Amino acid sequence: MTSTPIVSALRELADKEKQSLHMPGHKQGLTPGLLSGWLGNTLLYDQTEVGILDSLHAPDGPIRQSEQLVATLYGTKATYFTTNGSSAGLIASLLAATDTGATVIVPRNVHKAVLAGIILADLWPYFVEPVYQDGYELGITPASLQAALTAHPEAQAVLLLHPTYEGVACDLEQLVGIARAANCRVVIDEAHGAHFPFHPSLPTSAVRAPADWVVQSAHKTLPALTGAAWVHRLNDNFTDDYFRSRLNLVQSTSPSWLLLGSLDLAQQELRMHGRSWLDQAITKANELATAIEQNSPLVRWQPPTAGGYQQDPLKINLLTAASGQSGYAVARYLEEQGYYVEMAKSHAVLFMLTMADAAMPIDPLVKCLARLPRATGNPIGLPPAPPLPQLYLRPRQAYLAKTCTVARAKALGRIAARPVYAYPPGVPLVYPGEILDQEILAYVDELVAKGGHLTGLQQGAWVVVVEHKE
Ligand SMILES: Cc1ncc(COP(=O)(O)O)c(C=O)c1O
Numbered sequence: 001m002t003s004t005p006i007v008s009a010l011r012e013l014a015d016k017e018k019q020s021l022h023m024p025g026h027k028q029g030l031t032p033g034l035l036s037g038w039l040g041n042t043l044l045y046d047q048t049e050v051g052i053l054d055s056l057h058a059p060d061g062p063i064r065q066s067e068q069l070v071a072t073l074y075g076t077k078a079t080y081f082t083t084n085g086s087s088a089g090l091i092a093s094l095l096a097a098t099d100t101g102a103t104v105i106v107p108r109n110v111h112k113a114v115l116a117g118i119i120l121a122d123l124w125p126y127f128v129e130p131v132y133q134d135g136y137e138l139g140i141t142p143a144s145l146q147a148a149l150t151a152h153p154e155a156q157a158v159l160l161l162h163p164t165y166e167g168v169a170c171d172l173e174q175l176v177g178i179a180r181a182a183n184c185r186v187v188i189d190e191a192h193g194a195h196f197p198f199h200p201s202l203p204t205s206a207v208r209a210p211a212d213w214v215v216q217s218a219h220k221t222l223p224a225l226t227g228a229a230w231v232h233r234l235n236d237n238f239t240d241d242y243f244r245s246r247l248n249l250v251q252s253t254s255p256s257w258l259l260l261g262s263l264d265l266a267q268q269e270l271r272m273h274g275r276s277w278l279d280q281a282i283t284k285a286n287e288l289a290t291a292i293e294q295n296s297p298l299v300r301w302q303p304p305t306a307g308g309y310q311q312d313p314l315k316i317n318l319l320t321a322a323s324g325q326s327g328y329a330v331a332r333y334l335e336e337q338g339y340y341v342e343m344a345k346s347h348a349v350l351f352m353l354t355m356a357d358a359a360m361p362i363d364p365l366v367k368c369l370a371r372l373p374r375a376t377g378n379p380i381g382l383p384p385a386p387p388l389p390q391l392y393l394r395p396r397q398a399y400l401a402k403t404c405t406v407a408r409a410k411a412l413g414r415i416a417a418r419p420v421y422a423y424p425p426g427v428p429l430v431y432p433g434e435i436l437d438q439e440i441l442a443y444v445d446e447l448v449a450k451g452g453h454l455t456g457l458q459q460g461a462w463v464v465v466v467e468h469k470e
Contacts, residue, residue: 003069003271004264004265005062005063005069005264006066006257006261006263007045007261007264007265009053009062010047010053010257011045012052013047013051013052014028016051022048023254024047026043026046028043028046029043045257045258045261046258047257048254053257055253056083056253056255056260057244057253058244063081066263066264066267067080067081067230069264069267069268070230070263070267071232073267073270074197074207075197075207076207076214076232077232077235077236078232078240079230079233080231080233080240080243080244080247081228081260082229082230082231082247082251083255083256083259084227084229084252085217085219085227085228086111086113086191086215086216086217087111087113087116087250088247088251089213089230089231089247090111090113090114090116090159090187091116091117091120091121091249091250092117092243092246092247092249092250093215094114094117094120094121094159094187095117095120095121095246095249096238096242096243097156097159097185097186097212097213098121098156098157098185099156100121100122102123102124102154102155102156102157103124103125103126103155103156104118104123104124104155104156104159105126105128105145105149105152105155105159105179105184106125106126106158106159107127107128107129107140107159108127108128108130108388108427109130109137109427110159110161110189110427111161111165111191111427112419112421112426112427112428114189115419115428115431115432118395118396119395119399119400119432120249120250122394123394123396124394125391125395126148126152127431128144129144129388130164131307132385135345135346136166136168136301137164137166137168138303138304138307138309139164139168139169139170140160140170140175142171142175142178145175145178145179149178149184155184156184156185157184157185157186157187158179158184158185158186159186159187159188159189160172160176160179160187160206160211161189162188162190162203163190163192163310163312163315164192165192165343165424165425165427166315166317166343166350167192167311167314167315168303168309168312169196169203169309169310169311169312170307170308171307171308171309172188172204172206172209173204173209176211177210180210185212186209186210186211186212186213187212187213187214187215188206188209188213188214188215190206190207190215190216191215191216191220191229192217192220192221192312192315193205193206193216193221193312194217194218194221194230195221195222195270195278195314195355196312198274198278199274199275199279199282202282202312202313202314203310207232209234210234210235211234212234212235212237212238213232213233213234213243214231215229215230215231215232216229216230216231216232217229218262218263219262221314221354221355222269222270222354222355223262223266223354223356224259224262224263224265224266225258225259225262227256227259228263228266230263231247269355273355274355277356278355280359281314281353281354281355281356281357281360282313282314284358284359284360285313285314285316285353285357286313287362288351288353288360288362288365288366289316291362291363291366292365295366295370296323296366296369296372297320297322297323297372298318298319298320298330298369298372299318299319299321299322300316300317301318301348302317314352314353314354314357315342315350315351316350316351316352316353317348318330318350319347319348320349323372323374323375324375324376325372325373325374325375326344326346326347327344327345327346327347327348327349328345330344330349330372331349333372334349334368337368339368343425345422346450346452383443383446383447385443386440386442386443389430389431389434389435389436389437389439390434390435390437391431391433391434392434392435393415393432393433393468394433395431395432395433397433397468397469398416398417398432398433398434398465398468399418399432400469401417401466401468401469402466402467403464403465403466405461405462405464406461408445408460408461408462411441411462411464412436412438412441413435414435414462414465415433415434415436415464415465416432416433416434416435416463416464416465417432417463417464417465418432418463419432419456420444420454420456420457421454421455421456422452422454423453423455428456429443429447429454430444430456436462436464444457448460
């Protein structure tokens with residue numbers, strides 16, 4: 001087996017093939033056209049399952065070999081590729097971890113892909129509130145998870161988030177231990193942590209925890225194409241068919257070979273350069289954060305060490321209050337200068353580096369931030385998070401119910417049929433099935449008034465349940 005079975009097979013096919021008598025319609029870009037003008041030779045590798053290539057739905061060739069290489073690299077029982085991001089991996093993991101109608105314990109700050117899994121598996125979610133500090137989520141505590149499991153002894157699965165979007169990793173070992181003691185299956189959303197095992201300064205990887213499935217967006221933190229992700233199985237209790245049959249429900253039968261090839265190369269890049277590139281990138285990130293603090297009013301935020309929290313050093317969280325500007329305004333200023341941040345929120349911006357930033361030039365960005373205009377107005381404060389609304393229907397019942405839209409003034413007391421969230425980070429503020437109470441409506445009003453852009457509202461109106469089925 002070669003060290004990059006997918007890319008080797010694609011190269012071999014490109015060398016051998018005289019004429020394509022099959023899909024895709026661009027025919028490897030051999031006829032001049034707009035697409036080939038744009039992507040050129042890349043199209044040679046945008047293939048379909050012919051000859052020596054493989055099927056993502058039942059792999060037994062180069063895809064399987066590459067998945068096995070990743071499993072060996074991460075030390076897992078098995079690894080499954082997806083070209084639909086961690087979103088597909090999370091949906092499949094929830095379908096694998098639960099029976100229809102089961103209770104699942106979920107931190108409130110999970111990504112909306114978890115909601116998709118809850119809807120498709122028709123689950124009752126029981127939400128656990130994360131702890132917040134300075135407007136940042138730290139994660140759920142062992143005590144709150146224990147309380148949730150005591151209140152819901154029927155829970156079949158626990159989903160954990162590790163790390164948060166902003167790179168805060170929690171004490172997974174304790175949380176997984178508590179879930180295991182309650183006989184729950186454990187799924188870990190480690191979308192932002194595929195790089196963790198490859199450097200000692202990074203948080204401990206979820207693949208070291210005794211969980212069942214760990215989902216990682218290779219594309220987020222490794223050199224892989226957008227949408228390319230994988231799911232690790234960490235135990236022997238479930239067969240490959242058990243998991244893959246669920247994953248296949250949310251994967252196209254025409255997966256992108258470019259994405260698959262990028263997963264194949266990412267694992268090889270990790271083997272060849274993971275440690276050294278991460279070393280350089282972490283040094284670079286620390287230099288950048290220090291220089292920004294010395295030359296601009298932005299202040300780096302880090303989680304407290306008490307409580308077992310660890311910060312991914314490649315995620316630089318910068319508080320903007322001392323500039324008198326909101327995070328949104330700082331992000332706009334940076335965009336005008338050609339710098340695009342990973343995320344802005346009312347009081348902060350997030351810069352994200354990866355192992356591909358080992359040689360990133362930092363001076364121009366630091367100089368640009370040194371010129372950041374200061375404002376004299378009051379910086380935007382965050383409204384305190386409201387209490388959790390009551391979940392009246394299962395999210396699936398509400399999502400697939402007969403709905404109507406109601407103006408804000410008429411929304412009080414109605415049942416939400418759609419999630420409402422800001423993207424990024426894609427964490428729902430309101431779940432389908434929840435009753436729109438005064439506190440949540442006022443919170444959403446305030447976020448909108450402060451310039452937050454929310455998805456799920458229809459020009460300010462709420463989509464609510466009119467009639468639902470049992
Ligand atoms: C915490 C978290 N989980 C899951 C996802 C979904 O990942 P993907 O974009 O790979 O589908 C995201 C995306 O932003 C995320 O932030």
